[in-house]
Amino acid sequence: MIDVRNPQDGFAALRARISALGDPVGDDRGADGEPLTVGEWALLIDDIVEHPDQNTEALWNVASPEEDDREYDAIFIGGGAAGRFGSAFLKARGGRQLTIDAWPFLGGSCPHQACVPHHLFSECARELDLAKHMQGKLWYPEFDASKASILEIVKLFRAGRGMPHAIMNWQSKEQLGMEYILNAAATVIDEHTVEVDGRRFQAKNLVLCTGARTDFPAEISGLDRKGVYDFASLIEELDEEPTRCVIIGGSKVALEYGSFFQATGCQTTILTRSPLLRTASLHHVDEGLRDYVIDMMVDRGIEIVEGAQTLDVLGDDRVTGVRYRDANGEIVEVETDFVFVGTGERPDLRMYEPLGLKIDDRGFVVADATMRTSVPNVYAVGDLLGPPMEMFKARKCGVTAARNIMGEHHEFDFSEYPDFFHTTYEVTWCGLSEAEARTEYPNVIKIQMPPDDADPESFALPAAEGSMLYAFTRPILSGWLKLLVDADSRKIVGAHHVGYGAKDAFQYIDYLIRRPEGFTIDQMADLNELFLNPEHFIQLSRLRAGQMSLVSL
Incomplete structure (x- = not known):
């Protein structure tokens, strides 16, 4: 055990151990008797991550009975986004929490591999x-x-990822007052008891926050060959430069990483059983947005094979190819030395078997809007509950569980939300697609750039920071947007954008259009744009807001 809270030597021995690892960034060293600095945390975490077999001691930041002798209100199993934010909120409300994570840092997979x-x-x-x-x-x-080089970019990330981990460990201890045990896996005994590092802890409630991992399809043989990666193993295990990439799956991760691989010059093929951007886990994707995104990926040279059933990953020890059945039933082989799996994620729930949780037919934990599971006093949050696998959901699920544990009835509905992903573009949307809007409302108008009747090769809108060079050299590459309005109420019901820099705006547009009173085209037009604004919605709305009877633009 390494006590990072109240070491008997006043941090002297721990600081000496860390000093032997090298100099912290910016020579960030603490004085005698003071807690670890962010720089010292970074050195310690990097050493444990790089040499796990030599660093098996748990990191303890647990209050002594003299500091706090209360029973724990909750033990959070998992210190990722859901566990850390839930813990911080519960602590802020006067509760006592303990957060346990098998990694030597808080923050989970997001800053580490995702x-x-x-x-x-x-x-x-x-x-x-x-x-x-x-x-x-x-x-x-x-x-x-x-x-x-894909490999060099991965190495760049590996070399710098310790600092975000360090900031979260330091902040959680020094600023948020959280208690935690890291670098030690939890064993669930029952709905009130967890064992970690040889000691049992009891709490009034358990909050399960262990996330999800890539769901490797069992029906595809050869996924264990060298050269097969997912988002996590790419970071941890890539040791050769890929020359030809095949991606199995059509998830957002598949599109994002495929676009990155292709941009580096690594020819990429995406094999997807379902049409891209039409999976059940993605909602409200506009067909115009979908068409533009896929057209631009193909324009960059990515080969997209829809209706493909991947059969085998070929090779001896190392990958040499992938075999699939195409939409016509023909068997096709593709040569490759690099396979990336982007088939979605599932949680590993084996550690929770002693609880007898209710699990749905997709393999996710069943919980209500308060995050309560089928077992009293046990909450489940984040990716354990299924899509969307998004940061906002994980954090707010953790906070929702904490609020209910502390006696406040609070529900969180994550069925509607703004969404995004990257290709070489930032792709963002919220509200309804055009098809959905026209089904729900009898009189829908749209503001779209480029308009349907314009030649996109000569129409340089939208254009703003990030797309100006495209706009002046090949306009079709500058982006695409659509705003949907119920013309009868004048309320905005959907917004869609492909380009650069608009993601922040969608966080607020989504909130505004989902208010009970909604958000009208007139209110959008009354905002003050910071021109050239990436999404162009304000000024385009102003061009139409003067009409008593709205028509499309």
């Missing part, structure tokens, strides 16, 4: 895409694909 590297990769994809498009123009040199 959303943070995904955003790094997407930023690289955007930069590489522009460099390829602009090669030989202005100051841009000819594009050299040999210098765009």
Whole structure:
């Protein structure tokens, strides 16, 4: 056990151990007797992650009986987004919590293997895409694909990921006052008891927050060969530069990582059984948005095979190809040295078998809107509940559980939300698709750029930061947008955008249009745009808001 809360030596021995690992970033060292700094935390976490077999001691930040002798209101099993935010909220409301995680850090897979590297990769994809498009123009040199290395970008992420972990460990202890035990797996005994690091803890409630992992299809043979990766193993295990990529699956992860691989110059094929962007886990995807996204992926050279049933990953020890049955029933083989699995995620619930939880037919935990499961005093949150597998849902589920544990009845409905993903673009939407809107409302108008009757190759809207060079060199690449309005009530019912920089706006547009009173085209027009604004919705609404009887633009 490593006590990071009240070590008997006043942190001297622990600080000496960390100092032996090297110098913290910015020489961020604590004084004698003071808790670990962020820089020292980063060194400690990196050492444990890089040498797990040599660092098996649990990290304890648990209050002594003299500090707090109350019974725990909740034990949070898992310290990712749901567990950390739920713990912080419960602590802020005066409760006592204990958070347990098998990793040596809080924050979960997002900063370690998932959303943070995904955003790094997407930023690289955007930069590489522009460099390829602009090669030989202005100051841009000819594009050299040999210098765009997937492996080097992965190594860049690996080298820097310790700092976000360190910030969360430090913040959770020093600013949020949380108690936690890290680098130690929890064993669930019953609905009130958890064992960790050889000691049993009891609480009034358990909150299950262990997330989900890639669902590797059992019917596809050869997924255990070297050269097969998912989002997590790509970070941990990639050791050679891929030259040809096949992606199995049509999830958002498949589109995002496929666009990144293609942007580096690694020819990529996506094999998907279902049509892209029409899966059950994605809702309100507009057909116009879908068409533009797929057309632009194909324009970048990605091969998309819909209706494909992947059969085998071929090779001996290492991957040499993938075999699939196409939509016509023909068997096709594709040569590759790199397979990426993007078939969605499922939780591993074996550790919760002693609880006897009710599980749905998809393999997710059944819980109500308060996050209560079928077992009294046991809550489940985040990815354990199924799609959407999104950060906002995980965090708010954790907070919802904490609020109910502390006596406040609170429900969280995550059936409606703004959504996004990346290709080389930022793709964002909220509200209804055009088809859904026309089914629900008799009189729908749309504001769309480029309009349906315009030639997109010569129509440079939308254009703003991030797309200006495309707009002036090949306008069709500058983006696409659509705003949907119920003309009778004048309320906005859907918004869709492909481009750059509009994601922040959609967080607020979604809130506004879902208010009971809604958000009208007139109210949108009355906002003050920071021109050139990426989504263009304000000024385009203003061009139509003067009409008593609205028509499309």
